[in-house]
Every structure is written in structure tokens, then in C-alpha cells.
Amino acid sequence: MVGFGDYIRKAREALAETDPRFSLRQVAQRIDVEPAYLSKVERGLVPPPSEATIVRLAADLNEDADVLLAMAGKVSSDLQAIILRRPKQFAELIRQLKNAPNHAIVKVVREVRDGNW
Amino acid sequence: MITLERDSLVFRFPEVHEQAQTEVNFQRTLRIPDNGKHYPLPPGLGTFSLKHLEDFADRVPEDWRERGGVMMPLYQTEAMWLSFCGSSRRHAYPFALKIAAGKINAVSGKSWQPGLDASKHDYIVVPEQPWLDGFCVAKDVVRQFVAMPLGSGYSVEEQITGRPEHGGLQIIAYPMKKERYEELARRRAQERELAGAVRMYMSDGVGAVMRSRACAAAPARAMGLAAGGRMRQQIYADPYGIDAWDQSVSSRCFVTLVDSVQWQEITGEQPASRPLTASDYSKAGLPWFDYYAEAETLAGAKELALVKSVAELAAEKGEQVLGPDGEVEPGNVVQLGPKTPAKSKPVREGRL
Numbered sequence: 001m002v003g004f005g006d007y008i009r010k011a012r013e014a015l016a017e018t019d020p021r022f023s024l025r026q027v028a029q030r031i032d033v034e035p036a037y038l039s040k041v042e043r044g045l046v047p048p049p050s051e052a053t054i055v056r057l058a059a060d061l062n063e064d065a066d067v068l069l070a071m072a073g074k075v076s077s078d079l080q081a082i083i084l085r086r087p088k089q090f091a092e093l094i095r096q097l098k099n100a101p102n103h104a105i106v107k108v109v110r111e112v113r114d115g116n117w
Numbered sequence: 118m119i120t121l122e123r124d125s126l127v128f129r130f131p132e133v134h135e136q137a138q139t140e141v142n143f144q145r146t147l148r149i150p151d152n153g154k155h156y157p158l159p160p161g162l163g164t165f166s167l168k169h170l171e172d173f174a175d176r177v178p179e180d181w182r183e184r185g186g187v188m189m190p191l192y193q194t195e196a197m198w199l200s201f202c203g204s205s206r207r208h209a210y211p212f213a214l215k216i217a218a219g220k221i222n223a224v225s226g227k228s229w230q231p232g233l234d235a236s237k238h239d240y241i242v243v244p245e246q247p248w249l250d251g252f253c254v255a256k257d258v259v260r261q262f263v264a265m266p267l268g269s270g271y272s273v274e275e276q277i278t279g280r281p282e283h284g285g286l287q288i289i290a291y292p293m294k295k296e297r298y299e300e301l302a303r304r305r306a307q308e309r310e311l312a313g314a315v316r317m318y319m320s321d322g323v324g325a326v327m328r329s330r331a332c333a334a335a336p337a338r339a340m341g342l343a344a345g346g347r348m349r350q351q352i353y354a355d356p357y358g359i360d361a362w363d364q365s366v367s368s369r370c371f372v373t374l375v376d377s378v379q380w381q382e383i384t385g386e387q388p389a390s391r392p393l394t395a396s397d398y399s400k401a402g403l404p405w406f407d408y409y410a411e412a413e414t415l416a417g418a419k420e421l422a423l424v425k426s427v428a429e430l431a432a433e434k435g436e437q438v439l440g441p442d443g444e445v446e447p448g449n450v451v452q453l454g455p456k457t458p459a460k461s462k463p464v465r466e467g468r469l
Contacts, residue, residue, distance in 0.1 A: 103131050112119040112126065113171055115185030117220075117283065117371050 004071040009042035011061050022061075031056040048072035119368045121187060124164045128212065128290040128368050136302075137292040139212045139243055141201055143167070143189060143372070146250075147395040148196040149261055149346040150442035151428035156348045157405040157450045158250060161200065162392050165189045168384060170373060176383045177373075181339075186371035190380035190388040191264035191340055194427065194439055198250040198262065199286075201243040208305055209244040210298060213355070213362045216241065216249055217287040218262065218342035219274025224253045224352060226277070226420030229287060231367070235359040238415050240291075245353050245455075247408065252344050252424065253352045255417035261345035263427055264374055271431075271438075272341030276424050284341040289369035291362045340374035344426045354413040395445045405447035410455045 002010075016022035024042075028035040031053060040046045048054065054072055058065035069076050075083075083090045097105055120127045122140075130137040144161035167187045174182050181188075191197065199216065213233055215222065220229035225239035233240050241249065251259035252273060265271035267284040275281050293301070355361075377388035399405075431438045 103135075106118075106129065106131060109120050110169075112121055112169065112187055112370055113185040114119075114369060115183050115371070117184035117287070 002071075003044050004048045004068070005042045005044040007071055008057060008061065008063075008068070011063055012042075015061065027057075027060055030060050048074070051077060119370050121167055121169060124167045126167070126187070126288070126370055126372075128292075130292045130363075130366055130368070133292050133363055133366060134210065134295045134298055136210045136298070137212075137295075138210060139201065139214075139290060139292075141199060141214070141288060143286075144198050144200050144248075145389065145392050146196050146198055147392060147398050148194060148263060148439075149348055149395050150445050151261075151346040151426050151439070152442065154347070155258065156346060156445070157407050157447050158248070158348060158350060159196070159198075159395065159405060160398070160403065161198070163389070164200075165191070165197065166386070166388070167372075173383050178338075181373055184371045184373070186373065188373040188375050188383075190377040191374050192377045192388075192391055193264060193266060193340075195264050195377075195392065196261050196345060197264070198248055200248055201246060211245075211293040211301070211357065211361070212243050213240045213291045213293075214243060215239060215287075215289045218252070219267075219272050219278075219281075219285065220283045220287055221274050221277050221420075222418075223249065223251070223262075223421075224415065224418065226252075226418030228278070231289065232364060233291060233359060233362055235355065238354065240355070241352060242355050242357065245356060245410070245412065248350070249352070250348060250350050252421045253415060253417050254344070254347070254422045254424070257349055257351050257414055258347055258417065259350045259352070260347055260421070260424070260426060262342045263345035264340045265343040265427060265438075266376065267339040267341040270434075271343040271427050273344055273421070273424050274341050277420060281339075281341065284339040285374050286342065286372040287369065288372070289367050291364055291367050293357065293361050294363045297357065297361045338376050338379040340376055342374070343430075344421075344424050346426070346428075349407065351408070351410065351412075351414040352417075353410065354415055356412060394440075394442075396442060399445045399447055402449050404449045404451045406451050406453055408453045 012022050012024070012027055024038055025035045028038040033049065033053060037046070041049060049057070051069065051074055054068050054074070055065045058068045066076060097108070118129050120129070125140045125142040128139050128141070143165040145163050145165055146161060147159040149156045149159055167189050170177065170181060170186055170188045201214070215233070217223060217229050221227070222229065222239050224241060225237045227237055227239060251261040254260050267275070267281040272281065272284065274283060375383065380386070380388045425433070428439060
């Protein structure tokens with residue numbers, strides 16, 4: 001499995017190929033961390049940053065914040081709050097779905113109800 | 118199927134294609150002056166909150182419950198635009214979308230009908246059309262979507278039909294046919310390969326666009342969309358042709374617009390504060406936007422061109438509904454276009 005640092009470095013470098021604003025320095029500046037720190041994160045020399053920094057990084061690199069958080073071994077605080085409200089039911093739901101194919105998971109997502117109009 | 122994910126409506130058609138997915142969200146923005154001038158595109162100041170209407174079934178009127186869908190808070194005279202961004206805009210699965218306000222088509226000015234009508238140009242195509250900021254009143258000109266209480270006579274619906282019946286926004290999505298998409302995906306892959314080869318020889322990133330990164334008596338509390346100031350926006354004609362769309366499937370959603378003042382009573386959540394004025398934004402030198410693509414654009418609807426704007430109607434009625442616009446000179450206009458680098462999307466974001 002690709003590590004968090006390696007994944008974000010590849011994602012950033014792919015964007016930097018066509019847009020110089022994705023240099024290490026400029027990305028670090030936009031997400032409010034030191035370039036040296038981001039460099040260490042990318043090389044896996046330090047643990048992944050905080051949830052807030054990962055969310056800013058995901059937005060900057062046009063990546064999914066939940067995916068990056070999961071790669072960093074974290075669960076977003078809004079998801080934690082949801083699970084904590086009904087921990088038993090959500091834990092069981094996730095276990096039941098662990099091997100389900102993507103299309104089956106999509107089917108359990110709540111749909112917006114259409115009515116008469 | 119439609120799901121509500123992080124204040125975006127996500128339309129998926131797994132029965133057509135695994136990739137058949139698109140997103141619509143609603144952006145808060147400045148209300149541009151309604152003074153006859155044509156303005157560039159105002160920024161996005163964050164998405165409006167969306168809630169499943171059925172979650173508040175005991176606190177909303179019966180007719181709202183019947184039509185289902187979602188609800189969203191807007192202040193009176195607040196402006197908005199629809200964003201059709203996906204996670205990877207240029208390579209997104211194409212969809213034909215019909216957008217209506219008060220069941221009046223925002224592009225053709227006709228009353229709501231299911232199905233696509235190429236002769237009436239009553240739909241837009243995404244990802245080619247990244248945003249829709251208002252009613253298409255003339256070629257490359259829209260009048261901004263501005264919320265007004267249903268029943269006050271200002272909404273486009275009331276002006277065209279004479280009745281404050283529906284309000285809100287209506288969206289229906291039709292995916293591209295599977296075989297057409299697969300053909301398109303092959304062509305896109307070839308183009309990407311070619312572009313990659315060209316980049317090997319052109320280290321200066323030609324074609325890259327610098328961009329800013331970062332939708333009788335009225336029922337109580339319902340809002341409709343009226344026509345605001347004019348802005349420059351191209352509404353693109355269908356580049357694929359009517360046969361490209363799979364009209365055997367569709368998903369639709371009614372977005373009920375709720376007065377922000379009542380939003381808290383219904384949901385228990387505070388709505389966002391009012392956005393800053395166009396004058397203050399402009400004085401701060403913050404960016405406005407122009408989006409231009411070399412593609413055929415629609416001429417604008419006669420029915421919509423005849424609609425009176427909020428300012429025009431207020432003047433006729435002798436009512437004071439809009440605050441003073443102040444001086445608005447959009448000096449800092451960022452040019453955006455479709456030739457953005459792969460895996461990125463042009464974003465209209467106001468940095469505050």
C-alpha cells in the first residue's frame with residue numbers, strides 16, 4: 001500500500017508538471033506549514049500532519065479529504081461524532097459491508113427522496 | 118439516484134456506467150448591481166447548506182413534504198449560482214441537465230417539461246458548462262439569480278405564469294449513453310497521450326492557465342428566484358447532439374428555497390451571515406472572473422428577456438427592496454477557460 005507521504009508527493013508533482021504553483025514551497029505556503037516540514041511529511045520522515053492540515057492539503061491538491069485522512073490512519077472528526085452517536089450500529093454496519101463491492105455500498109447510501117411536483 | 122454529500126447533490130447512474138456521476142452545488146455570491154451594465158462573473162463565497170426536507174417533515178408545510186427533495190437557506194435579495202464541478206472536471210462523465218426556477222426553464226424560458234428538446238435548447242451540458250449564474254436573457258448574457266419571497270410578484274415564475282405556485286429550483290439529469298461515453302473516453306485518452314508527448318518537448322508548460330484555486334397566496338416562507346443584474350456568461354450549445362443522451366433514465370430533485378430567517382426555526386441551525394456587498398468586495402481589489410470557451414453559445418430566451426428585473430419592478434411598484442449598490446468597478450478580472458491542466462478544475466473562489 002502506498003504511504004501517505006509518497007502519495008501526496010506524487011499527486012503534488014503530477015500537478016506541478018503543468019502548473020508551477022504546485023511547487024513544494026507554494027503548496028506549503030497555501031496550507032500554512034513550513035516547506036521543510038512538508039518535505040519531511042512527503043518523505044515519510046515525520047508522522048502525517050493534523051486533521052486540519054490534511055483537509056487543507058486535500059483541498060489544495062484536489063484530492064478527497066476522507067481518502068487522505070484514511071491513508072494517514074485518521075478518521076475525520078465529523079465522522080467520529082456520527083459514529084459516537086450510534087457506535088454499535090455503525091460498527092456493525094461497517095463490518096457487514098467490509099467485503100461488499102462498491103455498487104452494493106452505493107445502494108445503502110441514503111437517496112434524496114423525490115415527490116410529486 | 119441522487120445523494121446529498123457535503124452540501125452537494127450527487128447524481129449517479131450505476132445502471133448506465135460505473136463512471137456516470139456528476140455533482141451540483143449552490144454557491145453563495147455577491148449580488149451584482151442591477152443598473153444596465155454588464156458585469157464579469159462574481160466569486161463563489163462557499164456552498165449553501167443543503168438538508169433533506171423529510172428530516173424536518175413536522176416543521177414544514179404539507180406541500181413541501183409532498184414534493185420531497187432538499188432545502189436550502191437564502192436571504193431575501195441574496196444571489197446565488199450553480200456549480201457543476203466534479204472531482205476531475207475535464208474528464209468527467211457528460212450529462213445533460215435541465216435547470217428550472219419555479220418550474221420555468223432558466224435557459225429556454227419555457228414551462229417545465231420532462232425530456233430534452235434540442236429545438237428549444239432547454240438544457241445545458243456538463244462538464245462543458247461549468248457554472249450557471251442566472252437566467253439566459255440574451256446571447257452570452259444572463260441575469261443573476263436573486264432570491265425573493267414567493268408571492269411578492271418579483272420571481273420569474275410569477276411574471277411568466279402570473280402565479281406563485283412552485284418557487285425553488287428544479288434539476289433533472291440525463292447521463293450520456295454508455296457507448297457514446299466509452300467512445301469519448303477513448304478519444305480523451307488519446308488526447309492525453311498526445312498532450313503528454315507535446316509536454317516532453319515544451320518545458321515551459323504552454324497551454325497551462327493560471328487560475329485561482331483554493332444552482333393565489335404562496336406557501337409560508339417559500340422563496341423564488343427573480344432576475345437580478347446582468348453579467349457576461351456563455352451558455353454553451355450541446356456539442357454532442359441529442360442522440361448522445363440516455364433519456365431512458367433520469368433523476369430529478371426539487372430544491373426548496375427557505376428564507377434564512379426561518380431556516381433556524383426549521384433546522385435549529387444558524388444560517389450563514391449575509392455575504393459582503395459587491396461594492397466592498399470590489400473596493401478590496403478581490404477577483405472577478407470571465408470564462409470563455411471557443412464553442413457555439415445559445416441565443417437567450419425571448420420569454421426571459423421580457424422579464425423585469427428586481428430593480429425595474431421595485432421602481433415601478435415604488436418599493437424599496439434592494440439596498441444601495443454603491444460603486445462597483447471590477448478591476449481585477451481573472452480569465453478562466455477550459456484549457457486547464459489535467460486533474461484540475463477552474464475555481465471561482467473569493468479569497469476573503
